[in-house]
Amino acid sequence: MSAPLRVGVVGVGWAGQQHIKAYAALDGVELLGIAGLEEAERTALAAEHGIEHDVARWEDLLALDGLEAVSVAVPTFLHAPIAIAALERGLHVLSEKPIALNGTEAATMVDAARAAGRVLDVAFNHRRRGDIQRLKAAIDEGRLGQTYYAKAWWLRRTGIPTIGSWFTQSNLAGGGPLVDIGVHVLDYALFLLGNPAVRSVSASTYDLLGRNGFGSSPEDNTKSGGGNADAKFDVEDLATVFMRLEGGGTLLVEASWAAHRADGDQFGVTLYGTEGGAELIVDDYAPVGSLKLFGDDAGTATAQRLRAGVGGAHPAVVAEFVDTVRSGDWAGRDGSAAAQLARIVDACYESAAAEREINIS
Ligand SMILES: NC(=O)c1ccc[n+]([C@@H]2O[C@H](COP(=O)([O-])OP(=O)(O)OC[C@H]3O[C@@H](n4cnc5c(N)ncnc54)[C@H](O)[C@@H]3O)[C@@H](O)[C@H]2O)c1
Numbered sequence: 001m002s003a004p005l006r007v008g009v010v011g012v013g014w015a016g017q018q019h020i021k022a023y024a025a026l027d028g029v030e031l032l033g034i035a036g037l038e039e040a041e042r043t044a045l046a047a048e049h050g051i052e053h054d055v056a057r058w059e060d061l062l063a064l065d066g067l068e069a070v071s072v073a074v075p076t077f078l079h080a081p082i083a084i085a086a087l088e089r090g091l092h093v094l095s096e097k098p099i100a101l102n103g104t105e106a107a108t109m110v111d112a113a114r115a116a117g118r119v120l121d122v123a124f125n126h127r128r129r130g131d132i133q134r135l136k137a138a139i140d141e142g143r144l145g146q147t148y149y150a151k152a153w154w155l156r157r158t159g160i161p162t163i164g165s166w167f168t169q170s171n172l173a174g175g176g177p178l179v180d181i182g183v184h185v186l187d188y189a190l191f192l193l194g195n196p197a198v199r200s201v202s203a204s205t206y207d208l209l210g211r212n213g214f215g216s217s218p219e220d221n222t223k224s225g226g227g228n229a230d231a232k233f234d235v236e237d238l239a240t241v242f243m244r245l246e247g248g249g250t251l252l253v254e255a256s257w258a259a260h261r262a263d264g265d266q267f268g269v270t271l272y273g274t275e276g277g278a279e280l281i282v283d284d285y286a287p288v289g290s291l292k293l294f295g296d297d298a299g300t301a302t303a304q305r306l307r308a309g310v311g312g313a314h315p316a317v318v319a320e321f322v323d324t325v326r327s328g329d330w331a332g333r334d335g336s337a338a339a340q341l342a343r344i345v346d347a348c349y350e351s352a353a354a355e356r357e358i359n360i361s
Pocket of ligand 1: 010011012013014015016035036037038056057058073074075076078096097098123124125180
């Protein structure tokens with residue numbers, strides 16, 4: 001039996017807790033320490049999972065003797081500094097999405113991973129869902145033929161993660177729903193389409209509801225700084241993007257935290273191909289969404305419901321990161337795919353500001 005892999009987690013909010021639980025459930029992993037500003041959460045998590053060190057400052061976590069890998073689950077503006085410091089100490093890093101505030105910062109993280117010869121993974125848990133994986137398998141079996149158009153969305157009526165929290169401040173978050181939930185949508189949509197390069201984007205962003213105080217999540221008042229009347233909101237509450245893809249296909253992405261639409265939270269995707277179409281709709285974080293394939297049988301429309309399992313989420317992301325680190329086969333695990341998504345998101349914001357299509361080289 002080899003020695004356990006000694007890991008740490010920075011951040012004890014929702015995301016950090018997913019990483020902590022996932023590591024704690026894995027054999028051959030020792031959760032050496034956690035860091036976060038909330039002392040009560042930290043000590044409770046440390047007691048629950050038998051974690052030796054719980055510290056406030058991320059710098060103190062990275063300095064722990066014997067630490068080999070770290071998850072970074074903190075506000076987005078801290079991803080790059082913490083990940084780069086960790087990589088420079090020779091640690092492997094699993095960062096939360098989005099990889100960084102923007103593509104330029106993301107590139108510095110990729111450079112640091114390559115220079116250190118260490119793994120830099122980014123948590124894109126939604127593509128691990130069973131319904132998305134089932135749809136991908138159907139596409140790979142050729143059931144849709146050549147896919148040429150997709151529309152993918154994540155829309156909330158009142159789901160701003162607390163007006164005034166770090167999420168609604170562009171210098172801390174990098175943007176609003178496009179960079180927060182839209183980046184998941186972009187990740188799973190491009191995955192389903194076979195990862196074509198995005199050639200150009202034409203985007204619009206709006207902030208008309210959030211900046212007037214409408215749309216803060218009723219269930220979510222836990223984010224720091226939220227809830228006060230003068231709260232800062234300088235990000236979008238809705239983004240729409242039309243993307244031209246390598247090979248001639250196109251993709252429409254919509255992401256909202258606030259919009260006068262049906263109540264609740266919904267994400268999904270529709271795809272059109274030469275042999276068939278598909279639709280996946282996930283309402284209110286259902287573990288398995290409604291997945292249908294459409295086609296034509298000698299002139300008659302066909303619709304088939306596909307069954308899917310729950311699939312993986314953070315536990316799958318964390319387990320794969322641990323397996324990769326242990327395998328010693330780190331080629332290509334340098335965060336560059338997530339950095340490319342960050343460049344695409346940058347181009348979307350540039351397009352929205354300039355009110356024109358932006359080419360991506
Ligand atoms: N993959 C997903 O599905 C998913 C879901 C939610 C959030 N996220 C991402 O996870 C990250 C964190 O989001 P969250 O919702 O958990 O945020 P949060 O505000 O609930 O928690 C942030 C945590 O970071 C800690 N922190 C802040 N500054 C720190 C510092 N200087 N040193 C140590 N700890 C510090 C806070 O104490 C807190 O524990 C974000 O990048 C977000 O985009 C991903």
